[in-house]
Amino acid sequence: MTPAPTSLVLHGYRYSVYLRIARLALAEKGVAYERVEVNPFSPDVPAAYLALHPFGRVPTLVHDGFVLYETGAISRYVDRAFAGPALQPDAPRALARMDQIIGVVDSYGYWPLVRQVFSHRVFRPAVGQPTNESEVAHGLTGAARALAALEDLASSETFLVGPAPSLADLHLGAMIAYFTAAPEGAAMLDRYRRLAGWWDRLKMRPSMAATAPGLPVTEV
Numbered sequence: 001m002t003p004a005p006t007s008l009v010l011h012g013y014r015y016s017v018y019l020r021i022a023r024l025a026l027a028e029k030g031v032a033y034e035r036v037e038v039n040p041f042s043p044d045v046p047a048a049y050l051a052l053h054p055f056g057r058v059p060t061l062v063h064d065g066f067v068l069y070e071t072g073a074i075s076r077y078v079d080r081a082f083a084g085p086a087l088q089p090d091a092p093r094a095l096a097r098m099d100q101i102i103g104v105v106d107s108y109g110y111w112p113l114v115r116q117v118f119s120h121r122v123f124r125p126a127v128g129q130p131t132n133e134s135e136v137a138h139g140l141t142g143a144a145r146a147l148a149a150l151e152d153l154a155s156s157e158t159f160l161v162g163p164a165p166s167l168a169d170l171h172l173g174a175m176i177a178y179f180t181a182a183p184e185g186a187a188m189l190d191r192y193r194r195l196a197g198w199w200d201r202l203k204m205r206p207s208m209a210a211t212a213p214g215l216p217v218t219e220v
């Protein structure tokens with residue numbers, strides 16, 4: 001019997017770092033999918049999307065009717081459900097380190113790196129909104145703390161937890177791409193030797209180019 005065709009749909013906002021993490025996982029696995037644009041910051045998020053994601057955030061993946069939200073769950077599912085290079089190490093300690101780095105990035109990195117430094121220094125000016133310098137300053141303080149912890153956790157191998165890219169690289173990479181778009185962010189990353197070398201390697205991967213969101217040139 002011929003297997004039923006697979007439907008794989010990723011809902012998300014083009015400028016979302018979390019959407020990009022899911023897209024990076026799909027790109028690294030070489031999996032084709034359909035994208036549906038949803039802006040979670042708009043006042044009228046469609047009811048059909050809120051039925052998929054009760055918190056109204058992005059992304060959400062729908063695979064043959066199986067609905068999954070939370071980026072960490074999506075990227076781990078993509079890694080397990082599809083063929084392609086493994087994005088999670090087998091060794092318990094390397095896997096624990098990967099999970100730890102993802103947790104640190106979500107809990108202590110996202111807000112200062114993305115929502116404070118990138119949003120206020122890069123995104124908001126690009127869409128004609130005012131920058132709050134105190135958000136940038138607080139973001140730089142928080143970012144320094146997060147990057148110092150991540151510098152300590154990063155392996156001395158090619159990628160964050162070993163010789164091959166893992167979900168930790170994709171999680172942090174999506175955020176560092178935005179953070180280093182701010183001049184202060186790029187200067188700060190240079191002070192962390194391991195992370196700076198890691199980023200020089202990671203940013204050259206085809207998956208990074210394939211998922212680059214670009215920057216808005218008009219108001220969103």
Ligand SMILES: N[C@@H](CCC(=O)N[C@@H](CS)C(=O)NCC(=O)O)C(=O)O
Nearest residue numbers: 016017018040057058059070071072
């Ligand atoms: N814990 C969520 C976080 C996702 C998230 O915060 N996405 C942002 C965009 S990068 C969002 O939807 N923000 C909408 C809002 O804050 O209202 C996940 O891992 O998927």
